[in-house]
Amino acid sequence: MNGTGDVEEQKPGPRAADPLGVGWLSGRNFLLLLTAAVVASFPKVVLGLNTFFFRDFGVLCYPQAFYQRESILRGELPFWTPYNYCGTPFLAQWGSWYPAFILNLIFPMPWSMNFFHLSHLVLGGCGMYWLLRRWGVGAFAASFAGFAYVFNGVTLSCLMWPSYTAFLAWSPWVLGCTMAAWREGGRWIVLASLASAMQVLAGVPELTVLFWVLVGFFWMVDATTLKQPVWPALRRLGLVIALAAGITMVQMLPFFDLLMHSQRDRNFGGSKWPMPSWGLASLLAPLFHCFQSSQGQWFQPGQELVGSYYLGVGVLVLAVTGSLLKRNKTAAILGGMALFCWLMALGPKSVLFDGVKRVFPWIGVARYPVKFAFFPVFLLPLLAAWAVDEVKVDLVRKRDRLVISLAGAMILLMGAILLVAARFPLQNDEWSPTLRNTAWRAVFALLLLAGVLWLARSKPTRSRILVQVMLLGLLPLDAFTHSPDMFPEIPASNLAPGIWTAGVKQPPPRLGEGRVMSTPDAERYLEKSGVKDLAIDFTGMRLAQRHNLNLLDSVPKVAGGGMILHPAYFDKLETYLYRTLGVQFGPGLLDFLSAAWFSSPEKPLFWKQRTTYLPQITAGQRPAFAGDDEVLRAITADSFDPRGVAYLPEEARPLISVTNLTQCKIVNTRWSAHKIEADVEATEPSLVVISQSYYHLWRASMDGQAIPLLRANVAFQAVQAPAGRHHLALVYRDDFFRIGAGITIITLAACALIWMFSGPARREVI
DSSP, X not given: OOTTSOOOOOOOOOGGGOTTOOTTOOHHHHHHHHHHHHHHHSHHHHTTSEEEOTTHIIIIIHHHHHHHHHHHHTTOOOSEETTSTTSEEOTTSTTTTOTTHHHHHHSOTTHHHHHHHHHHHHHHHHHHHHHHHHTTOOHHHHHHHHHHHHSSHHHHHGGGOHHHHHHHHHHHHHHHHHHHHHHHOTHHHHHHHHHHHHHHHTSOHHHHHXXXXXXXXXHHHHHHHSXXXXXXXHHHXXXXXXHHHHHTHHHHHHHHHHHHTBSOOTTSSSSSSOOOTTGGGGGXXXXXXXXXXXXXXXXXXXXXXXXXXXXXHHHHHHHHHHHHHHOSHHHHHHHHHHHHHHHHTTGGGSHHHHHHXXXXXXXXXXXXXXGGGGTHHHHHHHHHHHHHHOOOHHHHHHHHHHHHHXXXXXXXXXXXXXXXXXXXXXXXXXXXXXXXXXXXXXXXXXXXXXXXXXXXXXXXXXXXXXXXXHHHHHHHHHHHHSSTTSSOEEEGGGGOSOHHHHHHSSOOOOTTTOEEEOOHHHHHHHHHOOOSSHHHHHHHHHHTTOTXXXXXTTOOBSSOOOOSSOBHHHHHHHHHHHSSTTOOOOHHHHHHTTEEEEEOSSOTTOEEEOXXXXXXXXXXXXXXXXXXXXXXXXXXXXXXXXXXXXXXXXXXXGGOOOOSOOOEEEEEEEEOSSEEEEEEEESSOEEEEEEEEOOTTEEEEETTEEEOOEEETTTEEEEEEOSEXXXXXXXXXXXXXXXXXXXXXXXXXXXXXXXXXXXOOOOSOO
């Protein structure tokens, strides 16, 4: 620390200089200890017997990773997937270019995905340890913060989301390397750029932006407190940002293009699953006003995205203590940012959220305000480490008084929360589990704080090392017991492909020929159902082809996929069919959508085979021109005949010369993920309709000559073919990817040159 008490990077000193005299907790030993703790927490997952699967991991993330792996092993990059939403962009989804997907190409799945999670837990904990050691914090305090960063409700909730796990893992490395970059330059610039790029590619844009606001605050603290030229530091920071942006262009350019043409806009989010107004009470009483699902997990009413944002009562006490002891700009930034994020997590219930959204309206793209509650998990361990590390003689008594006072206040507050839970229960509250759980949180907190206070007065002995290990062990024990069954496992065999063929006793529809379609009633039923046996429940979801699970069996599906972003026009149709009350649709729409299988409304796991469905390329229809709302009503009517009419927007009228039904035949159809080919035989100019999602990156050509690609039936594709026999080709071409990939390659080359012509990254005291 410098004279003002703000952060100053230091080279970790020899063992004798460690404030707590904990020479045994070197970086290597901490790595081994943390790895052992993670392995001991998930032994069957490490051995490949079980797998994570809960919520988004099983139904969204894993199938996408599986599809990406299978596509690459076939020799193609999956820019587009024809299996969901009648076709949707794939590699443009943010997070698709995170380099860890290489693990899935090398190791068997799902073990590789599970290893991704667990290795990133270790990476994040080691990053927190490394960052605090650079700041001159003692080895035990840094180890304590590293364990607290890994073992808490927020981080463990991220076992549902690989992207969030990766974001948290890279955050301490980004902050530490970026601070070193603007202070020292040289190779630190390259390291900071690479770490920052990894954080961006992880795929959590709203938290990444917020994290860089924090980085900006740290730079301002440096600019105002350290004796260092401002402009050189600013230039280095700007270079880090520019290089990191350049590295990520292979992802960012396609993503922003997809965002502009997707269902999300500035008004998309901000209302679903905010933290309840009383949600912060769960920081002390994790089950307060929570209900237990039929499968054993606990959720807050109205907020079912995040399983927990419990960080540990003892860690919270130490974080407040650290901020009060330091009373400097850095502590103010960390504490203020944590409070800001908790208030923002309240969403529209908070005046702050609405005010920020008025100033920055694009924050509405972030759908779930509760995500802001993720950020304090990075901030509080930093503050807590300072409290653990304050062992100077003149501060021990002050620190101890603060800890004891705050612990007493927290215990009283926990008692008040329990009183509220008893006097004013919600409909599904369970008092006894809440009481027992909160009592155990208090016990863990008191044991943790007592151990920390004892360490400040103890001498370096074996008993001291034993207490340190026990204190580190309390953190995972507290985390794993605060919300029972928060991260369940199932046998790894449940994720194996082939469930469709085994369940239906027939192969799935072939790509380009047919699709499966779930009824709206079946979708609504499945959203509310939950079989107690998790393995059986997951198998049921696979049979029902929920979310992205169809990708595991290569089953083309009409709607109900789980991509974060998908074409806006198709979303309009899907919203009308599945989320508009009272909407009915006739067999004509099912035929047009090539619905070869239709799920039973009464039995969602069973599929009925249809025989009247059309192929995905048809021709000869009469064009009709109307607005989208009118077309939606027309194509869902019982009278809709997809063989006789195709609806086009008014702006397509000048591009069409066809006026009536025509004689036209489609032959020699060839269908792949990124290219559709067919021969068209027409006696006169004819309309050709393709029941694939309309998206602007598809290009149409006839005999090699470009022709306009039109939008038909609200969300699908059409072209006009001239008379005679002609070869039709539709190709998906993402020029944004090509440009972005070129920028990425050039930027990586620039990083290599900076590394070659810079000296080693220095570590001396600034």
